[in-house]
Structures are given as structure tokens and as C-alpha cells.
Amino acid sequence: MPSGVEWAFRFASETCRSPVAAVSRWKWLSGRKAAGCIPIYVPEEVLHAAGMLPVTIWGNEFPPSPYGGVPPFVCSVAAGVVSAIRSGNWGEIDAWIFPSTCDTFQNAFEALFPPEDGRSRFPFVFPATADTHGAAEYMLDRVEAFREWAGEVSGRAVSEGALERSIRVYNENRRIFALLEERMTESPGSFSGMEFLTLSRAGMILPKEGHTEILRAALSRQGDASGNVRAKMFVTGIMATPSVMEAMDAAGAAIVGNDLALGHRYYSGSPEEEGDMPLSLARRHLRRDPCSTLHGSVRPRIEEVLRNVARSGADRLLLLRMRQCEPEAGDIPDIASASRDRGIPFLCLDVDLHAEERASAKVRIEAFVEMGE
Amino acid sequence: MKGTMLFAGIDIGSLSTDVVLLDRKGKIAGSAIVATGASTKKACEEALSRALGEAGSAPSAIVFTVSTGYGREMAPSADLAVTEITCHARGARHLFPQARTVLDIGGQDSKVIRLTPDGKVADFAMNDKCAAGTGRFLEVMARTLEMDLEEMGPRSLLSRKTVAVSSMCTVFAESEVISLIASGTPPEDIARGIHLAIADRIAALAERVGMASPAVMTGGVAKNPGARRALEGKIGFPLLVPEDPQLAGALGAALIAREKSRAHH
Numbered sequence: 001m002p003s004g005v006e007w008a009f010r011f012a013s014e015t016c017r018s019p020v021a022a023v024s025r026w027k028w029l030s031g032r033k034a035a036g037c038i039p040i041y042v043p044e045e046v047l048h049a050a051g052m053l054p055v056t057i058w059g060n061e062f063p064p065s066p067y068g069g070v071p072p073f074v075c076s077v078a079a080g081v082v083s084a085i086r087s088g089n090w091g092e093i094d095a096w097i098f099p100s101t102c103d104t105f106q107n108a109f110e111a112l113f114p115p116e117d118g119r120s121r122f123p124f125v126f127p128a129t130a131d132t133h134g135a136a137e138y139m140l141d142r143v144e145a146f147r148e149w150a151g152e153v154s155g156r157a158v159s160e161g162a163l164e165r166s167i168r169v170y171n172e173n174r175r176i177f178a179l180l181e182e183r184m185t186e187s188p189g190s191f192s193g194m195e196f197l198t199l200s201r202a203g204m205i206l207p208k209e210g211h212t213e214i215l216r217a218a219l220s221r222q223g224d225a226s227g228n229v230r231a232k233m234f235v236t237g238i239m240a241t242p243s244v245m246e247a248m249d250a251a252g253a254a255i256v257g258n259d260l261a262l263g264h265r266y267y268s269g270s271p272e273e274e275g276d277m278p279l280s281l282a283r284r285h286l287r288r289d290p291c292s293t294l295h296g297s298v299r300p301r302i303e304e305v306l307r308n309v310a311r312s313g314a315d316r317l318l319l320l321r322m323r324q325c326e327p328e329a330g331d332i333p334d335i336a337s338a339s340r341d342r343g344i345p346f347l348c349l350d351v352d353l354h355a356e357e358r359a360s361a362k363v364r365i366e367a368f369v370e371m372g373e
Numbered sequence: 374m375k376g377t378m379l380f381a382g383i384d385i386g387s388l389s390t391d392v393v394l395l396d397r398k399g400k401i402a403g404s405a406i407v408a409t410g411a412s413t414k415k416a417c418e419e420a421l422s423r424a425l426g427e428a429g430s431a432p433s434a435i436v437f438t439v440s441t442g443y444g445r446e447m448a449p450s451a452d453l454a455v456t457e458i459t460c461h462a463r464g465a466r467h468l469f470p471q472a473r474t475v476l477d478i479g480g481q482d483s484k485v486i487r488l489t490p491d492g493k494v495a496d497f498a499m500n501d502k503c504a505a506g507t508g509r510f511l512e513v514m515a516r517t518l519e520m521d522l523e524e525m526g527p528r529s530l531l532s533r534k535t536v537a538v539s540s541m542c543t544v545f546a547e548s549e550v551i552s553l554i555a556s557g558t559p560p561e562d563i564a565r566g567i568h569l570a571i572a573d574r575i576a577a578l579a580e581r582v583g584m585a586s587p588a589v590m591t592g593g594v595a596k597n598p599g600a601r602r603a604l605e606g607k608i609g610f611p612l613l614v615p616e617d618p619q620l621a622g623a624l625g626a627a628l629i630a631r632e633k634s635r636a637h638h
Contacts, residue, residue: 340496345495345496346496350501357501359443360482360499360501363443363456363457363458363499364499366456367456367458367459367494367497370455370456370458370459370494371459371493371494371495
């Protein structure tokens with residue numbers, strides 16, 4: 001009989017390994033619909049309140065199909081998702097949400113979504129920048145439209161009460177995830193990079209109530225692994241892949257903080273649980289952590305990252321860049337020089353979901369760890 | 374030799390496996406360079422055996438071994454695996470204590486390593502998975518030019534005209550070279566163009582980490598005078614080259630082996 005901790009990791013790993021099976025199981029048990037969310041800024045609470053399962057699709061769930069018809073300049077997240085849709089994979093998804101996280105996402109899905117695919121889709125177009133006058137009003141309008149669409153797709157209108165309950169469920173999940181991150185900061189090595197990635201990613205597939213239980217079980221694990229830690233890293237960027245995490249774990253690098261799109265940036269920021277619920281979700285979006293794709297200036301992001309590096313006690317900054325991610329690429333030289341100016345060793349590692357350079361990533365990470373020795 | 378203690382560094386690269394054995398005083402007792410071929414294990418054994426033969430010692434004399442290079446984790450007898458970045462930095466700095474930058478162009482990858490004033494790695498950059506800017510690029514080009522690899526460097530120094538060859542992709546560069554041959558461009562000029570393409574690539578890496586003088590060039594390509602001159606032209610100052618640039622990684626590994634063994638005991 002596995003312990004609660006073992007069960008938690010086993011269940012989360014299985015979910016990450018077979019996300020389609022996890023979604024299929026949920027649909028069979030609940031008899032409800034699943035909505036595919038393209039990363040990363042979809043206000044999922046609306047879907048939850050409509051009784052749907054929001055599933056973040058990262059594009060690495062299936063190998064890219066040669067019939068995907070995706071141009072080579074598209075990043076591997078967008079390429080993977082488009083290829084999966086065009087190849088008929090992800091049949092468990094009943095409806096799609098395409099957020100305008102970046103120009104590539106917005107245009108790739110609009111241009112490449114197969115016209116014969118009859119599934120409903122909602123293009124969630126965010127305000128061009130989060131810090132402009134009128135952005136709140138516009139975002140509120142989009143949240144309301146999204147709420148209406150979710151109600152139509154699910155057949156269950158999204159009431160204020162349901163939205164409030166969903167916000168509470170999500171906020172609780174965020175609170176517990178924050179505890180996981182806190183543990184990793186305060187006790188470096190308490191969770192390996194691979195464990196962190198698994199716990200984080202599983203939460204983007206499973207219903208939040210279940211994920212919260214998994215996180216609670218994982219947090220019940222005691223023990224001190226700090227003796228094996230050779231370097232304390234703050235990881236920023238778009239996403240991490242299992243092979244990057246494995247290389248970090250093997251090299252003795254502990255993640256003590258992150259603002260990964262696949263980690264902290266997905267879970268951070270809680271909407272208010274009282275008042276006007278759609279407004280609360282709109283405000284959350286506008287208060288998001290600085291991100292290359294959402295904010296006009298790179299400066300707030302640099303300052304935030306460096307503040308968090310200091311707060312986490314990290315001795316190195318690792319930036320994971322999604323190959324072909326233009327907004328991120330534009331910010332990297334500034335982040336690199338700001339980090340080096342403050343004496344923080346910096347490494348930028350390219351990530352491609354479908355053409356991983358495992359040996360090359362491994363040597364870079366190991367050398368980065370050795371730098372301080 | 375009875376009572377001899379040796380510290381081994383094994384650098385398993387894509388093209389060659391290099392071994393350096395240091396004695397207790399840190400002096401090179403033996404070294405060897407063999408082709409890696411298809412079996413890393415066999416190459417390690419052969420290189421070690423040759424280096425031990427040169428040192429006149431038995432395998433039991435080796436008290437600590439550090440492996441490095443892309444095959445570092447496959448070295449059968451290694452006590453510790455350390456990346457080639459750290460080892461090249463260590464080896465180059467040992468040979469040239471004033472060094473502040475190391476440019477290593479190996480068979481499969483190239484890297485630029487910036488050192489702190491006390492010789493530690495401050496920053497580094499490596500080429501991406503493309504073979505452009507590596508020893509493999511030169512090999513492919515030499516084959517296309519029907520020239521021995523060793524001949525390519527000296528021949529390129531005879532060039533009188535600059536021709537452009539793509540620095541971005543080995544496959545594209547190869548077809549460019551074929552076109553240049555077909556148009557009657559002298560092989561010396563093409564060889565120079567190829568070296569300039571490599572230099573462009575390395576200079577771009579160097580820009581990412583920031584070059585500081587003096588700089589040491591290591592790896593097999595450092596033996597090519599044409600590549601060296603092209604690179605010096607790009608970076609704007611002369612490069613220091615060890616007598617055996619290919620052995621710098623293995624030397625660094627052996628130095629670390631000696632240090633770790635002392636700490637261990």
C-alpha cells in the first residue's frame with residue numbers, strides 16, 4: 001500500500017505521462033466536458049464554474065506530425081498544439097480557448113485551425129499591454145464574453161455564486177502551491193526539479209480540487225536533502241522540460257525559486273473572493289507577474305526576477321528560452337546583462353519540445369553548477 | 374616504477390580520446406591521443422595504456438581519475454566526471470597563468486570560456502547543435518576540397534583573395550564550396566573563406582561572454598594556422614596556443630584529479 005506521498009507523486013506522474021487518459025477518465029466519471037486551454041493566461045475559473053475541466057495543452061503531449069503543416073518559425077508549443085489538433089489528437093477536448101499570449105499564438109491558431117473541426121473555440125484576446133488606461137474595462141468585457149461562451153458550450157450558465165466558489169477553489173490551490181514553492185526556497189532540495197515539474201504540470205490537467213489534495217500529500221513529506229545541493233538556482237523563462245529537470249537534479253542543482261510560465265506564473269496571483277467576480281478575474285489578469293508577452297517594457301520583469309533571486313537565496317539564474325519565442329528572445333540580453341552586473345551567474349538554455357538537445361543541455365547545466373566550485 | 378602515484382585526466386571527445394597522467398609533483402608523466410571511434414571504452418583503454426607505457430607505470434599507479442568530454446560518463450575507471458568547460462579552463466590556465474579567456478574548438482562543439490582573475494569560470498558560451506564552427510565543419514570542408522585536413526591551414530595562408538562562405542550551416546557551406554570549386558576559385562581562397570566562416574561563428578560566441586585578453590586557444594583546431602589567423606583577425610589580438618592544444622581538457626581533468634585526491638586524503 002503506497003504512502004500518501006508516494007501516491008501523490010505516482011498519480012501526478014501518471015497524469016503527466018498520459019494526460020489524455022486523465023482527461024478521458026474525468027469525463028467518463030463526471031459526464032461533463034473538457035476545454036483545451038492554450039498556455040497560459042486563461043481565466044480558468046470561468047470554465048470550472050461552468051462545470052468544465054480546463055486542460056492546459058503544452059504541445060508536447062504528442063510527437064509532432066509531419067502532416068501538421070506548421071511553419072518552422074512557430075515555437076514548439078504552438079507547433080505541437082496545432083499539429084495535435086490537425087492530426088486529430090486530443091479528441092477528448094470539447095472546446096478550445098486560444099489566448100493571444102503572443103502574436104504567434106494568436107495568428108497560428110487563427111490561421112491553422114482546421115476549418116472542418118467543428119469544435120467551438122474562443123479566441124481570448126488580451127489587452128495589448130496590461131498597464132494601459134482602458135485595459136481593465138476591455139478585459140472585463142472579454143471575461144464577460146468568455147463567461148457567456150462557457151455557459152453555452154457547457155449548457156450550464158455561469159452564475160456569480162458558481163464563479164465565486166470556483167475562485168475559492170483556485171485560490172486554495174494557489175495557496176497550497178505557494179507553500180510548495182516556499183518549502184523549496186526554505187529547504188533547498190526538499191523537492192527535486194523533476195518532482196516540482198510533475199506537481200506543477202499535473203495541476204494543469206487535473207481538476208484543481210484533486211490537485212490541491214496531491215499537493216497537500218506531497219507537502220507532508222519530511223526530510224532534509226540539503227546535503228546533496230551543489231547550487232541553488234532561480235529558474236525563469238517559458239517552460240522546463242523533463243530532460244532539463246533531470247539534468248539539474250543529476251548535477252545537484254536545487255530550484256529555490258522560479259517564475260516559469262509552467263510554474264509560478266501559472267499559479268501566482270489570487271483574485272479577490274468578494275465583490276464583482278468577473279471584475280476580480282479581470283483585475284487578476286492585469287496584476288499578473290511581469291511577463292515578456294504581456295507587458296510593454298522589460299524593466300519590470302528584470303527587476304522582479306532579480307528581486308526574487310535575492311529573496312530566494314539563489315546563487316545562480318537560469319533562463320529557459322523556448323526556441324522561436326520572439327518576445328522572450330528580445331528580453332534576454334537585458335536580463336543577462338542585469339544579472340551579470342549584479343554578480344549573479346547567468347545561463348540561458350534553449351528549450352525545444354520536439355528537438356531536445358539533451359547532451360548539450362546537460363553539459364551546460366553541469367558546467368553552470370561547477371562554476372562556483 | 375615502484376611507488377609511483379599518478380593522477381589521470383581522460384577527455385573523451387567525439388573525434389579523439391585524450392589522456393594526461395600527472396605525477397605527484399604535477400608534472401606530465403605520460404599522455405596519449407587516440408581516435409574515439411565507435412567504442413568509448415576501447416578508446417579509453419587504449420589511450421590509458423599508451424599513456425601508462427610512456428610513463429613506464431602500471432595501471433595500479435593511478436590513484437584518482439577524472440573524466441571529461443562528451444563521453445565523460447562512459448569512462449570505465451573514472452572516480453569523477455567534470456565538464457569539458459571546467460577542464461579546458463583549468464588546463465589552459467595552468468599552461469598560461471595570465472589567461473582570461475579560453476577558446477576551445479573541438480570536433481563536435483566549440484566554446485568560449487571567460488575566466489575570473491583567479492582562474493575560475495566566470496561565464497561560457499557553447500555553439501548550438503549545428504556543426505558550423507567546429508572541427509567537424511573543417512573535416513567536411515576538407516573532404517569537399519579534396520585536401521588533407523592538416524594541409525588546409527597552411528594552404529589557406531597562401532590565399533590572396535577573400536571569398537565568402539556561409540558561417541551558419543555546414544550543409545549550405547558545403548554546397549557553396551562546391552559552387553566555388555565549379556567557378557574556378559583557387560582552393561587556397563576557399564580554404565581561407567572556410568576559416569573566416571569558423572572565425573565569424575566563434576567571434577559571435579565570444580561576444581556573448583565578452584572577450585578578455587590574453588586568450589588561449591585549445592582543441593584540435595588550434596593546430597590549424599589558417600583558423601588561428603582568421604580568429605585572431607576577428608578578435609583583434611593574438612592567441613596563445615599550447616604545444617598540445619588537444620590535451621588541454623585532459624590536462625585540466627588530471628589537475629582536478631590531483632587536487633581531489635589530495636583533498637580526499
